[in-house]
Amino acid sequence: MKKPPVPLLQNGVRADGRAPDQMREVKISVGVVSNADGSAMVSYGTTTAVAAVYGPREMHPRHLSLPDRGVMRVRYHMAPFSTKDERKSPTPSRREIEISKVLREALEPAIMLEQYPRSRIDVFVEILQADGSTRVASLTAASLALADAGIYMRDLVIGVSVGLVDGTVVLDLNGLEDQYGEGDLPVGYMPNLKRFTLLQLDGAWTREAFLQALNLAVRGAEHVYQIARDALKTKYTSIAEEIYGR
Amino acid sequence: MYFVTPRQLIFPGDVIATTDSKVEGPVYVDNGRYRSLVVGLVEFREDGVVVVPLEGTYKPKKGDVVVGYVTDVLATGWEIDVRSFMPAYLPVSEALHRHVDLETTPLTTFLNIGDVVIAKVKDVDLTDEYPIILTLKEERVGKVESGTVVEITPVKVPRLIGKRGSMLNTLMEVGCDIIVGQNGRVWIRCRDTRDEVFLATLIKKIEAESHVMGLTDRIRAEIEKYKTQRQQGAV
Numbered sequence: 001m002k003k004p005p006v007p008l009l010q011n012g013v014r015a016d017g018r019a020p021d022q023m024r025e026v027k028i029s030v031g032v033v034s035n036a037d038g039s040a041m042v043s044y045g046t047t048t049a050v051a052a053v054y055g056p057r058e059m060h061p062r063h064l065s066l067p068d069r070g071v072m073r074v075r076y077h078m079a080p081f082s083t084k085d086e087r088k089s090p091t092p093s094r095r096e097i098e099i100s101k102v103l104r105e106a107l108e109p110a111i112m113l114e115q116y117p118r119s120r121i122d123v124f125v126e127i128l129q130a131d132g133s134t135r136v137a138s139l140t141a142a143s144l145a146l147a148d149a150g151i152y153m154r155d156l157v158i159g160v161s162v163g164l165v166d167g168t169v170v171l172d173l174n175g176l177e178d179q180y181g182e183g184d185l186p187v188g189y190m191p192n193l194k195r196f197t198l199l200q201l202d203g204a205w206t207r208e209a210f211l212q213a214l215n216l217a218v219r220g221a222e223h224v225y226q227i228a229r230d231a232l233k234t235k236y237t238s239i240a241e242e243i244y245g246r
Numbered sequence: 247m248y249f250v251t252p253r254q255l256i257f258p259g260d261v262i263a264t265t266d267s268k269v270e271g272p273v274y275v276d277n278g279r280y281r282s283l284v285v286g287l288v289e290f291r292e293d294g295v296v297v298v299p300l301e302g303t304y305k306p307k308k309g310d311v312v313v314g315y316v317t318d319v320l321a322t323g324w325e326i327d328v329r330s331f332m333p334a335y336l337p338v339s340e341a342l343h344r345h346v347d348l349e350t351t352p353l354t355t356f357l358n359i360g361d362v363v364i365a366k367v368k369d370v371d372l373t374d375e376y377p378i379i380l381t382l383k384e385e386r387v388g389k390v391e392s393g394t395v396v397e398i399t400p401v402k403v404p405r406l407i408g409k410r411g412s413m414l415n416t417l418m419e420v421g422c423d424i425i426v427g428q429n430g431r432v433w434i435r436c437r438d439t440r441d442e443v444f445l446a447t448l449i450k451k452i453e454a455e456s457h458v459m460g461l462t463d464r465i466r467a468e469i470e471k472y473k474t475q476r477q478q479g480a481v
Contacts, residue, residue, distance in 0.1 A: 058333070067373075117373070118332060119331040119332060147257065150300070150301035152258075152283040155258055155281075190259065192260065192281065236255055
């Protein structure tokens, strides 16, 4: 394994000054894309994802529609200017196509697709700035955008990542830890139902470290969930007043 | 037992009540509890609570009055666009009171592509090829021959109608026929087309400024002003 340019963990403090169980600053806003039916922007530190939802609308081409449920399509894409050093080619890479599928499968358990037969829901996720944990930031953004579009959901899906750095379990990996760390565990979590929709893992983990990481992920997701609720509240209190007057 | 308070803002997955309570609207049951499916408001009625969604496309319910456009002429009926994610179907038997011989009479003699109809939702069955079945065999529905159609977002339809129809009654004072479709399309017909233009801008204004205080009073004032202008022949 390559050596990191700076020590990732020193006296229990990470390279960016965080404690192992500390998230980066989370910023969430809902309704940022006025053309879309629903949208959200989520930042975990400098990692920024924008999600926009179109639909439900009639499926075209029609032969791809399903008679008993709706079809959800997810496109995860990184902007050419989102990376640190070299410009990323705008063509969808193998990795981006895979993450699109992973996000779709992480969102599907939360969405009542059987309520939208013969129709489709399009979810577009654009990474404006990438600094680790982009797939989990995208997951949070996509689920908020779906809720903003008024699509029937069993719960919001909150994404957080946990990693293994110098044998220590840390919450919310940044780009550096993602690149030089020993393990990575992205998690999708439904805070109300207390169920997981996404669980990926790489690296070599002990059973203890894995369980500790899972607990940490749940705590992190609950922290993000509160911020997500506040963001939705900010938008919808004014709309509630709009509909009923004061 | 309820876990919510009146007018509370709720999010997907939030617990509303236990299953022995009466809850209506976009909710589902999980582990003996009603949970919300949408971002919405909780309204308390006499016989239970209703979840009112704050965003979304029009979701047809049985009994809704809708304003739709004919988009296709089929073998035994018409396909109607009602601004939902699924097409609606108007069968011949629900459109006409008398029997027609489909072999000798083309359906286009009654309704053609582009025609506007005010219809009632007869039934919604998601397992059908056409999940929404419409009917014209009701009062105040039928084909529209004249007038104007204004579109607003479906979630603001309750505001346009107002408390016990207060806003709608105010608009009626101009002296026109107004029918508000639950799908967010409003049909207006006046004797003078200039009144239709005035009402259309007024409805758009209600949609845009529905959160501003005292809107009904301001709309009433504008209608009074317009009426006096009209009497003096200024408009």
